[in-house]
Amino acid sequence: MPKNKGKGGKNRKRGKNEADDEKRELIFKEDGQEYAQVIRMLGNGRCEAICIDGTKRLFHSRGTMHKKVWIAADDIILVGLRDYQDDKADVIMKYMPDEARLLKAHGELPEITRLNEGVAGGIDEDDDGTGDDYIEFEDEDIDKI
Secondary structure (H helix, E strand, O other): OOOOOOOOOHHHHHOOOOOOOOOOOOOOOOOOEEEEEEEEEEEOOEEEEEEOOOOEEEEEEOOOOOOOOOOOOOOEEEEEEOOOOOOEEEEEEEOOHHHHHHHHHOOOOOOOOOOOOOOOOOOOOOOOOOOOOOOOOOHHHHHHO
16 A cells, blocks of 8 residues: 555645634725625636626636635625726635625615625515414325325
8 A cells, every 4th residue: 555645634625714703804995906796606716796886797716715715695705807808807805794794884885785694595574473384284184195
């Protein structure tokens, strides 16, 4: 059997969960950058998103974000626009939900932007919680099974 010449396996590649909980400085857009909201993920580090200026573009995530920062639909991202391609851009960073709320409060994002609050599926506002989500079977129905 050959010797292991590497520095470790899968767990080493994952690394430590560093600095996820601490607050980071809010980064605003500069020249050649724009805010965007992800519509859908396409795979291979690419996603389709709509910029705040109203243009739908194809985005490619940077190598430093690959397998480290997970981007999902409705996330707010900061992108670098390309000079030579208007329909493609590069993802610079992903904003956490609290950072996206701060951007909206500072007026960087339009008021109509719907932010993903981190709740999968969400709860309807008009749901009165009567519990109509279950099915009631009669004894006759059970006998048929």
